[in-house]
Amino acid sequence: EAQVTQNPRYLITVTGKKLTVTCSQNMNHEYMSWYRQDPGLGLRQIYYSMNVEVTDKGDVPEGYKVSRKEKRNFPLILESPSPNQTSLYFCASKKGARSDYTFGSGTRLTVV
Amino acid sequence: RKEVEQDPGPFNVPEGATVAFNCTYSNSASQSFFWYRQDCRKEPKLLMSVYSSGNEDGRFTAQLNRASQYISLLIRDSKLSDSATYLCVVNDLGGGADGLTFGKGTHLIIQP
Numbered sequence: 074e075a076q077v078t079q080n081p082r083y084l085i086t087v088t089g090k091k092l093t094v095t096c097s098q099n100m101n102h103e104y105m106s107w108y109r110q111d112p113g114l115g116l117r118q119i120y121y122s123m124n125v126e127v128t129d130k131g132d133v134p135e136g137y138k139v140s141r142k143e144k145r146n147f148p149l150i151l152e153s154p155s156p157n158q159t160s161l162y163f164c165a166s167k168k169g170a171r172s173d174y175t176f177g178s179g180t181r182l183t184v185v
Numbered sequence: 186r187k188e189v190e191q192d193p194g195p196f197n198v199p200e201g202a203t204v205a206f207n208c209t210y211s212n213s214a215s216q217s218f219f220w221y222r223q224d225c226r227k228e229p230k231l232l233m234s235v236y237s238s239g240n241e242d243g244r245f246t247a248q249l250n251r252a253s254q255y256i257s258l259l260i261r262d263s264k265l266s267d268s269a270t271y272l273c274v275v276n277d278l279g280g281g282a283d284g285l286t287f288g289k290g291t292h293l294i295i296q297p
Contacts, residue, residue, distance in 0.1 A: 104283055106283060108287075113289075114289070115272075115287060115288065115289030115290060116229070116272070116287045118283075121283045123283065129283075161226070163228055163229070167283075170276075170283070170284060171216065171217050171276060171284075173219050173221075173231050173234065173274070173285075174229075174285060175231075176228035176229050176230070177228060178227070178228050179226070179227070179228050181226075
């Protein structure tokens with residue numbers, strides 16, 4: 074089944090403890106992206122990648138890192154999480170520049 | 186800054202009614218357009234693409250008006266299961282970015 078898989082689905086962590094949210098797609102898509110969604114603010118792009126080893130900042134990159142060492146994987150790294158990073162996170166992938174995104178099921182992160 | 190604007194609602198509509206909502210975009214060079222559906226706390230899912238000639242899929246019709254820079258979504262014979270948030274998405278393909286800009290969504294509630 075063609076899909077975007079992100080893990081974990083739920084995560085509660087403490088301020089400052091490094092964490093990684095994994096994202097994998099099995100559709101051989103070129104583009105991958107991370108979004109966060111907060112009430113009233115909609116989806117905001119954190120980082121995106123147009124291909125292996127090519128990443129770029131979205132609208133809200135501060136406090137996050139990403140890497141694209143393989144085409145299928147695009148992990149999101151929070152080196153020192155803070156409470157303002159409590160949010161619902163979505164990973165997404167798309168085939169090409171004109172395509173629509175397919176989203177993963179989301180990761181609900183709480184930083185206390 | 187590229188903008189995609191939607192009325193957040195909520196739109197409360199009786200079951201069986203026809204409902205329509207619009208989305209305006211600021212970049213006249215925008216090239217492709219989509220409507221996504223998002224259920225509460227779930228991932229956004231592609232509802233339909235919007236073509237220059239319009240697009241119809243069952244009870245759903247999407248139209249594009251390039252001159253006035255808006256797209257619309259019409260839902261006929263609305264069902265309780267249509268209750269969701271509908272996201273307008275515009276693809277600009279500009280500036281080396283991944284191109285997609287999401288609206289904040291219109292919340293639709295179908296009432297029995």
